[in-house]
Amino acid sequence: MSKPTILPTKSVGLQPTTPKSPKPPFYSTNHQTSYGEGETYSAYPKSADSPIDNPIETESTPSSVLSSLNLLTFNIEGFNSNKLYLETLSKRSDILLLQEHWLHSYEKHKLDEFLQDFICYTKCFDDNSLSDAYERRRGHAGVAICIHKKFEKFVELLPDGGNRIIGIKFNTTQPFIFLSTYLPCRGNANSIDNYQEILDELSEIYIKYSNAFRIVIGGDMNASIYRDSKQDKVFRDFIKENNLLIPPSCGKTFTFYHYNGRDTSQIDYFLESKSVISNYLTFIRESINTSTHDPILTTIPCNIQANEEINSLIENKRINWNKVDKTAYQEEIENKLSTWTDEINLNLTFDNIPDKINELCTIMAASASKCSRSKRSKCKRLKKKPWTPELENMAKINRDHFAKWKAAGRPTDKSNILFQNIQFYKKKLRSMQRQLEASLRINKYQKIMELHEGNDAGFYSLVRKQRNPANTTTTSLTFNDISLNNDNLIRDAWMDYFQDLASPMDSENFDKEHFSLVENDIKHLTKTFTENKIENISPVTEVEMKSILASMKNNKSADEENIAAEHLKYGGPIMITIMTFLINAIFKHLHIPTLLKGGIACPVLKNGKPKIDPNSYRKITITSTVGKVVEKAHLSQNKNSVIKNQNKLQKGFTSGEMPIIAALILTELIIQAIKTKSPLYVALMDARKAFDIVVASWPDERNAQVWFNGGQLVIL
Incomplete structure (x- = not known):
C-alpha cells in the first residue's frame, strides 16, 4: 500500500506561561506503523513529573490562578460498564469530552451523580424521539462534556448541533469553544452520507464561532488521516476546508484496539482552529479500561482565576x-x-x-x-459509595493479568494464554459493572413496590432521586448585556430584574382617565373605612x-x-x-x-x-x-x-378545582372555533415570563364592589 498524504500540522506549539518543567518520561509501544515516528505516552507509570498523574493545578495547590487547562477526550463505550476507569480519568483532567456513553435521555442524571465535582452536559441518542416506556432499547452513541465545578462561572452550553455534537463556550479573556463529537462509523451503504451530514453540522458551528472564539474539537472521528478509505478522505477534506490544525505531537499513535486483538488504528483526535495546545498525550492500554479506545489528554496554557470565592453571607441552619x-x-x-x-x-x-x-x-x-x-455536617459534599468487594477484586485480578501480559511484550496471538486471560477478565470486569448497575436499578424498583401506601416521605424521596439532580444554580448571570460572575453583583442584578418586572409600565394604550378615577375611588374608600372603623x-x-x-x-x-x-x-x-x-x-x-x-x-x-x-x-x-x-x-x-362571587371558570387557587380543567375548556373552544370558522382571541398571562404585573388598586375596586366591605377591604 502506498504511503498516504500526511496533512500539514502546526509547526510550533504555544508554550506555557509558567516556567518550563522537566519533560515527562515517554513510554514507547510496539504498536507503531511502519512509516511513522510517533510516540505513545503512558498514563499508567507513577512519575512525579508526569502532567497526567500530577496536573498543573491540584487541590493541594494554594493558588486559585491556573496556568493551564487539562482537556481529555475518551470514547467510553458505555458509562455503566466503564465507571471504574472514568473515576480515574476524572482525577486527571479539568474538562472531559465523552463519546458513546450509551445512556438514555432519562438516565442523563447518572453522570451528575457519579462525577460530583463536575457539571455535566449530556446529549443522548433518543433526545428527540418518543418511545414506549415498556420498550427498553439498548442505549448507543451519545456525547457529553463534563467541566470541573471550579470553572462553572466561565461555562455556557451551546445550543448548536444534533445528538452527536455537544459544545460549550469557555468565557475567558480569550474565549474558547470546546466541542465533543462522535462521528458515524463505517458499515452500511448510507454511512458516508451520514458521516458527511455530521461534518456539515461541525462546519456550520465552526463558521458561526471561528471569528470570535478559538475552537478545539475532540472526539471519536471514526476516520484516520493515515488511511485512504472514502470516509478518511472526507474527514481530511473537512480539516483542509476549515483550516483546522492537528497538533504535531499527535504523531501516528493508535487510539483504537479492536476486540480481536490484531486490528488497530488512530481514529480519535483533537483538532484546533489556532495553535493553542501545548501538550498532546495519548494513553496506552490500562488494565481497568474496558473500552476499545484510549483517552487523549491535552494541555492548553491560559491564566484562569478559579471559582473559589467564599460566600460571606451567614446561612441560617435549617431545623430538622x-x-x-x-x-x-x-x-x-x-x-x-x-x-x-x-x-x-x-x-x-x-x-x-x-x-x-x-x-x-x-x-x-x-x-x-x-x-x-x-x-452541622463537616462534609461539604456527599461521598461516593465504595465499590463492591467483588468488583474491587475483579479489578485487582485484571491489573495482575494485564501486568503479566505487558511484561511479556503485549502478545496479540489468540493462542497465547496471557492474551486470552486479559480478554476474558476484561470482559468479566465490564460485565460485572453492568450487573452492578442492573442490581441497583432492580433494588430501586423493589423499594418503590414495597413502599407503604401511607409513606409519603419515602415515596417522594424516591421521586426526587429519579429526577435530574444536576446543579440548577449559576455562578454567572447576563443582565443588561453585562456578564456578572460575583455573588453580590448577581444578587443586585436579581433585585433590579424583579424590581423592573414589578414596576407597572406606562403605555399609550392605557385609559388614563379611568385609571385616575379608580385611584381616587380606592383612596376615598380606604380613608372612609379607616377613619370611621366601618x-x-x-x-x-x-x-x-x-x-x-x-x-x-x-x-x-x-x-x-x-x-x-x-x-x-x-x-x-x-x-x-x-x-x-x-x-x-x-x-x-x-x-x-x-x-x-x-x-x-x-x-x-x-x-x-x-x-x-x-x-x-x-x-x-x-x-x-x-x-x-x-x-x-x-x-x-x-x-x-x-x-x-368568583367566576365559575376560575380553576386555579380554588378548593376542589384543577387548573388543567381550564386547559380542557380552552381546547374545546379552539376546536369549536375551527369547526365554525369563527374568530377566537386568547389572551395568555405568564406565557413568556412567570410573573404578574397588575396595578394593585384595580382589583381593590372590584373587591369593594362585589366581595368585601369595610375593614375587610383595607386589610386585603
Whole structure:
C-alpha cells in the first residue's frame, strides 16, 4: 500500500506561561506503523513529573490562578460498564469530552451523580424521539462534556448541533469553544452520507464561532488521516476546508484496539482552529479500561482565576424537626412567653406590633435551635459509595493479568494464554459493572413496590432521586448585556430584574382617565373605612386559631426570620393565645406590618433553559410564616363570599378545582372555533415570563364592589 498524504500540522506549539518543567518520561509501544515516528505516552507509570498523574493545578495547590487547562477526550463505550476507569480519568483532567456513553435521555442524571465535582452536559441518542416506556432499547452513541465545578462561572452550553455534537463556550479573556463529537462509523451503504451530514453540522458551528472564539474539537472521528478509505478522505477534506490544525505531537499513535486483538488504528483526535495546545498525550492500554479506545489528554496554557470565592453571607441552619425535642421546645416557649399571656401585659399598639412579632420570631428561632439535636455536617459534599468487594477484586485480578501480559511484550496471538486471560477478565470486569448497575436499578424498583401506601416521605424521596439532580444554580448571570460572575453583583442584578418586572409600565394604550378615577375611588374608600372603623373584622377565637395553625403544612422552607410552620404548631397552648392576641390587634388597627409583607425571592430554573439568562427563571417567594396565619384568618371569615362571587371558570387557587380543567375548556373552544370558522382571541398571562404585573388598586375596586366591605377591604 502506498504511503498516504500526511496533512500539514502546526509547526510550533504555544508554550506555557509558567516556567518550563522537566519533560515527562515517554513510554514507547510496539504498536507503531511502519512509516511513522510517533510516540505513545503512558498514563499508567507513577512519575512525579508526569502532567497526567500530577496536573498543573491540584487541590493541594494554594493558588486559585491556573496556568493551564487539562482537556481529555475518551470514547467510553458505555458509562455503566466503564465507571471504574472514568473515576480515574476524572482525577486527571479539568474538562472531559465523552463519546458513546450509551445512556438514555432519562438516565442523563447518572453522570451528575457519579462525577460530583463536575457539571455535566449530556446529549443522548433518543433526545428527540418518543418511545414506549415498556420498550427498553439498548442505549448507543451519545456525547457529553463534563467541566470541573471550579470553572462553572466561565461555562455556557451551546445550543448548536444534533445528538452527536455537544459544545460549550469557555468565557475567558480569550474565549474558547470546546466541542465533543462522535462521528458515524463505517458499515452500511448510507454511512458516508451520514458521516458527511455530521461534518456539515461541525462546519456550520465552526463558521458561526471561528471569528470570535478559538475552537478545539475532540472526539471519536471514526476516520484516520493515515488511511485512504472514502470516509478518511472526507474527514481530511473537512480539516483542509476549515483550516483546522492537528497538533504535531499527535504523531501516528493508535487510539483504537479492536476486540480481536490484531486490528488497530488512530481514529480519535483533537483538532484546533489556532495553535493553542501545548501538550498532546495519548494513553496506552490500562488494565481497568474496558473500552476499545484510549483517552487523549491535552494541555492548553491560559491564566484562569478559579471559582473559589467564599460566600460571606451567614446561612441560617435549617431545623430538622424530626430531631427536635418537641416537649423541651414547648417548655422553653412557655418559660420565655409566660409574661405575654395577658393582653394587657402585651400592651399592643399600632406602633409596637411589628416589634412584638419580631421579638416572638427571635424567641421561637432560638428555642428551636437550642432543642435541636442535629449537628452541622463537616462534609461539604456527599461521598461516593465504595465499590463492591467483588468488583474491587475483579479489578485487582485484571491489573495482575494485564501486568503479566505487558511484561511479556503485549502478545496479540489468540493462542497465547496471557492474551486470552486479559480478554476474558476484561470482559468479566465490564460485565460485572453492568450487573452492578442492573442490581441497583432492580433494588430501586423493589423499594418503590414495597413502599407503604401511607409513606409519603419515602415515596417522594424516591421521586426526587429519579429526577435530574444536576446543579440548577449559576455562578454567572447576563443582565443588561453585562456578564456578572460575583455573588453580590448577581444578587443586585436579581433585585433590579424583579424590581423592573414589578414596576407597572406606562403605555399609550392605557385609559388614563379611568385609571385616575379608580385611584381616587380606592383612596376615598380606604380613608372612609379607616377613619370611621366601618364594619371592623370580627376577632379570631383561640379555637379558630388552633385550627388555623393545625392546617399549616410541615416541612416547608423557613422564612427570612428563620420561622417555619412547626415553630408555631409545636409552641403549645401559650403560642395559640399569643398568636390570637397579635392577629386580633392587626385586625383591630386595620394595618398589616411591613415585616409580614416581605419574603425571600427564589429564582427557579425552568427545564432546559440557559442558566445565565434571568428570563429562564420563575420567581418563587417564601413569604412570612406569621403573615400566612394572618391570611388564613382573614380568608376563613370570607371563604363563603369568595366562592359565591368568583367566576365559575376560575380553576386555579380554588378548593376542589384543577387548573388543567381550564386547559380542557380552552381546547374545546379552539376546536369549536375551527369547526365554525369563527374568530377566537386568547389572551395568555405568564406565557413568556412567570410573573404578574397588575396595578394593585384595580382589583381593590372590584373587591369593594362585589366581595368585601369595610375593614375587610383595607386589610386585603
